[in-house]
Amino acid sequence: MADLVSTPATYDAPHPPAPAPHPNGNARARAEPQQIAAELATRFALSAVERDQRGGTPKAERDALRASGLLALSIPTAYGGLGASWRTTLDVVRIIAGVDGSLAHVFAFHHLMLATVRLFGTERQWGSWFEKTARHDWFWGNALNPLDDRTLSHSRDDWLEFSGQKSFCSGALDSEMLIASARDARTNAFLVAAVPTQRSGIAIADDWDNIGQRQTDSGTVTFERVRVDHHEVLVDPGPLSTPFACLRPLIAQLILAHVYLGIGEAAFEDARRYTLNEARPWPASQLASVGDDPYILAQYGEFWVGLEAVRTLAARAADRLDDAWARGLALSESERGEVALAVATAKVAAAQTGLDICTRMFDVAGARATHGSLRLDRYWRNLRTHTLHDPLAYKMREIGEWALKRTYPTPSFYS
Known part of the structure; x- marks a missing residue:
């Protein structure tokens, strides 16, 4: 298939032409x-x-x-x-x-x-x-994995050649465009480019078979002598080059916090429905309804407090991200640091609360909730799979650095 993005003419105007309205x-x-x-x-x-x-x-x-x-x-x-x-x-x-x-x-x-x-x-x-x-x-799909340096960029006459592999390429299958990264074979510089998924030399493997997030297609992308033109490489201002550019990892982190929150809320609602409609009171409780069991009620109270806290933290972090986004290139390092703290706090809370609910939902729903056809374990599997890619202990350490020393998180692809 031909490239979906044609090579543009040289740019003479300071801005691209105003696009026609979308038909819909x-x-x-x-x-x-x-x-x-x-x-x-x-x-x-x-x-x-x-x-x-x-x-x-x-x-x-x-x-x-x-x-x-x-x-x-x-x-x-x-x-x-x-x-x-x-x-x-x-x-x-x-x-x-x-x-x-x-x-x-x-x-x-x-x-x-x-x-x-x-x-x-x-x-x-x-x-x-x-x-x-x-x-x-x-x-758009992802082939930017800063921890995977197997893809190298080699300079050719007037273009770059990407060759190698990338793992954890979420959404690459069935995408039209990819964000891909490579290391310059000569300087080791980190390069990021936007390329059409169907470009010659790009092969996307259907090899994602993890316990959770099973339909994210987060498998392997192989680049075999892929042509990347210079106008497709993002070098101005480039990766993590300014406080504004350093918002990219914070967007990624806040995305995860909202995914975790959505999963936690869903687990809560499924557990609630099962408790109210299917669960039976434990004989020792001497109660007619499981909904009157004080131990069950206490756990639902804990779940609710946790979710309400995450909702508040996630909304606050999103508002601060919007404020920072509006600042553009005028964004300062300290302003970016404030967003980083808000995002890190929301993400830790979302992960901890979500994992707690997805584990303990079976305590309040009962043994019948483990029936295979329900697959209620998918909530835990999805969260557990996701949270392992960015250890909470290191995120907590960043928050601790601020809490004790008033030191903002150092910008990286994970903070």
Whole structure:
């Protein structure tokens, strides 16, 4: 298949030409994004259990996201998008995570990839990609793994050659565009580029078979002498080069916090329904209804307090991210540091509370809730799989550095 992004002419104007409106833009904008997400979530819930068991690519569901217009959610209206804030975008992620952690993951990472070209590249680059994404409902996938240095970049006459492999490439399958990273074979510099998924030399393996997040397609991408043109490399300002560019890892971290929160809320609601409708009181309680058991009620109280705390922390962090995003290149290191602390706090709380609920939900729902057909264990499996990729102990240490020494987290791809 030919490249989906044609090589642009040299840029003479300071800004890309104003894009034509998206053909469905006005109709899509009439509905609230959260309403669209809720309707999709209702649909996704019907097959969530079966798809968790099957794994693989949720093609029909990804196409439903394409048709919904939500892939343009975070794209500015000037480029045919819906121009949503990060708080709204993350609310949509949380709604989808409430029925399907995998779909929420790939949908959210799509918007993370769009943020990556915005933060690391020039308007001449991201303006064109934004417009085409909104117009054609492109899905962006991830092949940027800063811990995996197996892909190297070699300089050719007037282009770069990417060769090697990347692991944990969420959403790469069934995507139109990829954010890919490589190490310069000569200087070891970290390079990030945006390339069409169907470009010659890119092979995406269907090899993701983990216990959780089973439909994120987070497997292996192989680059075999892939041509990457210089206009596709994000070097101005480049990765993590300014306080504003350093918002990228914070967006990633806050995405995870909202995925965790959505999963935790879903586990709570499923446990609640099962407790009220299926669970039986323990004989020693001498109660007619499990809903009157003080030990059960106390646990639900703990669950509720935990979720309410995470909701508040996540909303606060999203608001601070929006404020920082609006600052643009004027964002200072200390302002970025405040966002980093808010995001880290929300993420730790979301992970701890979510794992607690997903583990203890069986204590309040009872032995019958372990029936295989229910697959209620998917909540724990999804959270456990996700949280292992970024150890909470190190995130807690960053928060401790601030709490004791008033030292902001050092920007990296994980903080």
